Amino acid sequence: MLDINLFRNQPDTVRASLKARRFAEPQAVDRVLELDSQRRSLLTEAEKLKAERNAASKAISQIKDAAEKQAKIAEQKGLGEKIAALDEQVRQVEADLEALLSGIPNVLDARVPDGEDDAQNVVIKTVGEPKQFPFEPKPHWDLGTSLGIINFEQGVKLTGSRFYVLHGAGARLQRALIAFMLDLHTRRQGYSEAYTPFIVKGETVYGAGQLPKFKDNLYRDAEEDLYMVPTAEVPLTCIHRDEIVDAASLPFRYSAYTPCFRREKVAAGRDVRGIKRGHQFDKVEMYSFTLPEESDNELERMREDAEQTCAELGLTYRVKQLCSGDVGFCARMTYDIEVWAPGQNEWLEVSSVSNCGDFQARRANVRFRRSREAGAKPEFLHTLNGSGLGLPRTMIAIMENYQQADGSIVVPEPLRLWMGGIDVIR
RNA sequence: GGAGGGAUGGCUGAGUGGUCGAAAGCGGCGGUCUUGAAAACCGUUGUGGGGCCUUGCCUCACCGGGGGUUCGAAUCCCUCUCCCUCCGCCA
Secondary structure, three states, X not given: OOOHHHHHHOHHHHHHHHHHOOOOOOOHHHHHHHHHHHHHHHHHHHHHXXXXXXXXXXXXXXXXXXHHHHHHHHHHOOHHHXXXXXXXXXXXXXXXHHHHHOOOOOOOOOOOOOOOOHHHOEEEEEEOOOOOOOOOOOOHHHHHHHHOOEEHHHHHHHOOOOOOEEOHHHHHHHHHHHHHHHHHHHHHOOOEEEOOOOEEEHHHHHHOOOOOOOHHHOOEEOOOOEEEOOOOHHHHHXXXXXXXXXXXXXXXXXXXXXXXXXXXXXXXXXXXXXOOOOOEEEEEEEEEEEOHHHHHHHHHHHHHHHHHHHHHOOOOEEEEEOOOOOOXXXXXXXXXXXXXXXXXXXXXXXXXXEXXXXXXXXXXXXXXXXXXXXXXXXXXXXXXXXXXXXXXXXXXXXXXXXXXXXXOEXXXXXXXXXXXOOOEEO
């Protein structure tokens, strides 16, 4: 959610950002201003009548003479209905304004390069070289099925397409990755480990900016009106909802493992093979709450933390800065990290690190106070999120990069602690 | 699932349908005192919206959420949510 004052004071900033994003309804800015001015004139009118009513009520309470009192009360009859009618109009305008505002994306950071879509994202660095093999490297779906560690048929049997079952060393490899990442984030990178509910209320999803806009991508339990989390970012954003925290206690840094559930209504034939794009996948997430002036640095820090994860796993990766047409709804600026998958012969997005500024904090109402002195006003803090790597794609990269000519897979050194003596999956 | 009890400011906790945005205490902040600190004392201390002769003042709303009764609601009614106690069931 953007600050209404931004529309009042700098409408051109918002217009320019929407244009750069290729936002479908750029006229939304004018509609916001129109509703805002309607709201204010209705409020002025309603409040004038309320002040009148309050004064009259106060006067009535002072009147001793019964007849005089009754006369004054009779005089006031009907005022309530006028007020109620105006209040109803205010409610309507506010609901319209809210609906409109909640669908307008965050204003981009000035440093975001202009571009139409993901084809114009800018590679800012590449670390390592795509690995060369003395044999033809296989895609992970071949490796996984022949080793018996990924079973696609069973996933379809249990649930449907885009689900799978991991077995034996495959399931264990994923568990090792989760443990490795959580330990890295919490013991060496300064995050605090969190375990959150995987099913949350609509207002929690709204706070993180996924509702109302991305309703179609969410799994929902109609009976209880609850949503399955599409990412840990959703519960983590709302951990401090409606709180005012001390500036001195910031930043808050969290790392959480959760499964993620997404309908992923993408084109039917896209990414169907393998475990690249499922309706359920696991992820370890990093999340920070910072002072406004510190979020730019925090974004770089989190990007480095995600890079470190790739580097320690010995994966070749590259960092992209997303162009204006591809930055997500809540974000001001985003880096994607992609790892090289030699079997599929493509770069896989394993992490996306974003600075959301105060956009989510405003929705979730998370604030801080700069000092404890009386009169110090609460301000919205900034939120950032980053994948500490999506697990299926990290699995793909490990399987394809560490494969050997005989179809076996070497377990990367940092994961062996959790592999129960398995150094090579065969 | 059944039966009761509750939800008030950062916290504890009063509150008769009418100067109640709300007593009191604690805490926070500022000050006096002190070499300094503590204690004591004094003052101050919620959030959001709107207006203006815009750093101060006026005004509206907010006592778990929503709705209603009334000239007027923290207070009365309905409803939802959450919490507590007891019984039952249960991984």
